[in-house]
Structures are given as C-alpha cells and as structure tokens.
Amino acid sequence: MGHVLALCSMPAVPGLRDRVVELTVAFGERALEPLERWLGRSSLVGDKPFFEVDEFIWAAGLEASWQKIRTELDAVLEDQADLPNFQDISVDQATMTTDDRWKTFFLYGYGFAAEANIARCPQTAKLCRQIPGMKTAFFSILAPGKHLPPHRGPYKGVMRYHLGLLIPEPAEQCGIRVDTQTRHWAEGRSMIFDDTYEHEAWNDTDGTRVVLFVDFVRPLRQPARLLNWLVLWAIAYSPFISDAKRRHNDWEKRFEQLRAGRAGAGAAS
Numbered sequence: 001m002g003h004v005l006a007l008c009s010m011p012a013v014p015g016l017r018d019r020v021v022e023l024t025v026a027f028g029e030r031a032l033e034p035l036e037r038w039l040g041r042s043s044l045v046g047d048k049p050f051f052e053v054d055e056f057i058w059a060a061g062l063e064a065s066w067q068k069i070r071t072e073l074d075a076v077l078e079d080q081a082d083l084p085n086f087q088d089i090s091v092d093q094a095t096m097t098t099d100d101r102w103k104t105f106f107l108y109g110y111g112f113a114a115e116a117n118i119a120r121c122p123q124t125a126k127l128c129r130q131i132p133g134m135k136t137a138f139f140s141i142l143a144p145g146k147h148l149p150p151h152r153g154p155y156k157g158v159m160r161y162h163l164g165l166l167i168p169e170p171a172e173q174c175g176i177r178v179d180t181q182t183r184h185w186a187e188g189r190s191m192i193f194d195d196t197y198e199h200e201a202w203n204d205t206d207g208t209r210v211v212l213f214v215d216f217v218r219p220l221r222q223p224a225r226l227l228n229w230l231v232l233w234a235i236a237y238s239p240f241i242s243d244a245k246r247r248h249n250d251w252e253k254r255f256e257q258l259r260a261g262r263a264g265a266g267a268a269s
Contacts, residue, residue, distance in 0.1 A: 036156035042224035101143035133217025153195030168207025
C-alpha cells in the first residue's frame with residue numbers, strides 16, 4: 001500500500017494530480033474485474049440487480065424517520081443553485097454529466113466527514129452512521145429533464161441504497177433501470193441494488209428529484225470479507241478519494257464565503 005499513500009501526498013500540481021486520478025480509476029477498473037466475480041460468488045445476499053429491502057433490517061429505521069431527513073433536505077434545497085455539481089467533486093462522473101443538473105450534498109465519503117454539512121443535517125447524519133458498513137452518504141439531486149446514461153459502478157464490494165425524499169409527479173416518469181429491471185422511487189421508501197450492473201436513471205418530470213444516496217459494505221463470507229476490507233481501506237487512501245475530499249473542501253470554503261456575504265448584505269439592508 002506504500003505507493004498508494006505516496007500518491008496521496010503528491011504536490012498539488014493540478015494537471016499531474018488530475019492525470020494520477022484518471023490513471024488510478026482506469027487501473028482499478030481492470031484490476032478489480034476478477035475480484036468482483038469472486039465477491040459475487042461470496043455474497044451472503046446473492047448477486048442480482050435489485051434486493052428485497054426487508055433483507056436489511058436497518059432500512060426500516062430510515063423509512064420511519066424519512067420526514068426528519070426531508071425537513072433537513074428542504075433547508076439544504078434553499079441553496080440548491082449553489083450546491084456542487086457531482087462531477088465537480090467526483091471527477092469520474094464527467095463521463096456521465098457535464099451540466100449543472102445533477103447536484104450533491106455530501107455528508108460522508110470513505111472516512112471523510114463533511115463537518116459543516118453534517119452540522120446542517122444532524123438527524124440525517126446520525127441515521128446514516130447507524131447503517132452497517134456505511135461508506136458514502138449524500139443527497140443526490142436530479143433536476144427536471146436530467147438523464148444519467150447507462151453506466152456501472154466502480155466496485156462490487158459495496159452496495160447502493162436509495163431513500164426517496166423528494167419524488168416529483170408523475171412518479172412513473174422518474175426512475176432507474178438496473179440490468180433489465182426498472183423501478184421507480186417513492187417518498188419514504190427504500191431501494192437497494194448492485195450498481196456494478198449497467199444502470200441508468202432519469203427525471204422526465206418538471207420537478208426536482210432527491211434521494212438519500214448511500215454506499216454500504218456488501219455482506220460477504222470469509223475470506224472474501226477480509227479481502228474486501230483491505231480493498232476498501234486502499235480505496236479510502238487512493239488519489240481518487242483524496243482528490244474528491246480536496247474538491248469538496250474547496251467548495252465548502254466558497255459556499256461559506258457566499259453565505260457570509262449574503263448575511264452581510266442582509267444585515268446592511
């Protein structure tokens with residue numbers, strides 16, 4: 001793991017840093033293919049596009065508290081235009097989106113805690129921390145008319161959870177396809193799937209769609225569980241993750257300055 005840690009401490013040279021991130025993603029995709037096939041065979045919940053929510057008892061707690069999360073989301077959406085575009089934080093998303101119609105509000109990411117955002121959404125953050133093996137958690141915000149093209153997630157060692165928070169009508173025009181199955185979000189309802197299957201998502205309504213987006217560790221038999229832990233540890237210290245953390249912190253500074261400026265202007269008036 002020494003080379004991974006060395007890359008994380010490289011000087012902040014924008015062109016070199018971006019190239020390192022790109023190469024890390026490309027190398028990881030090739031190197032993980034045989035491992036992912038083994039993880040699928042070692043999965044305690046099977047290897048399929050969608051999973052029954054009642055297989056994960058913690059999901060019921062989030063559904064029971066979804067209105068608390070929605071209340072915090074509503075406050076966040078007051079600043080929707082100023083929230084970061086997904087590709088501004090996670091550069092690999094630029095292959096899917098280049099506009100400002102897919103925004104995010106991060107709470108957690110592979111050991112990184114967005115403290116200012118957590119302070120704005122304490123109930124949401126607390127509930128996310130109760131998810132076994134939670135690795136990432138954020139609000140995923142799709143603007144009207146946004147379509148995320150077919151793609152696949154980076155690693156089978158985690159699974160994806162969505163909790164519907166703001167689902168515009170008609171709901172059948174707002175959905176996700178994973179492999180050959182299509183589902184539609186509903187407010188207060190959970191959805192769990194394997195994002196390493198090809199999937200796409202769309203919001204063909206006139207309203208904004210928001211879900212709580214969580215990646216959590218896939219339940220595995222040993223020894224796959226141990227190896228998965230090692231891979232996730234390496235991912236947490238990879239240039240890709242360190243770059244995303246830096247980008248989020250840069251956005252947070254700009255956002256706080258913007259909020260302070262607005263507060264000052266309001267006081268002056």
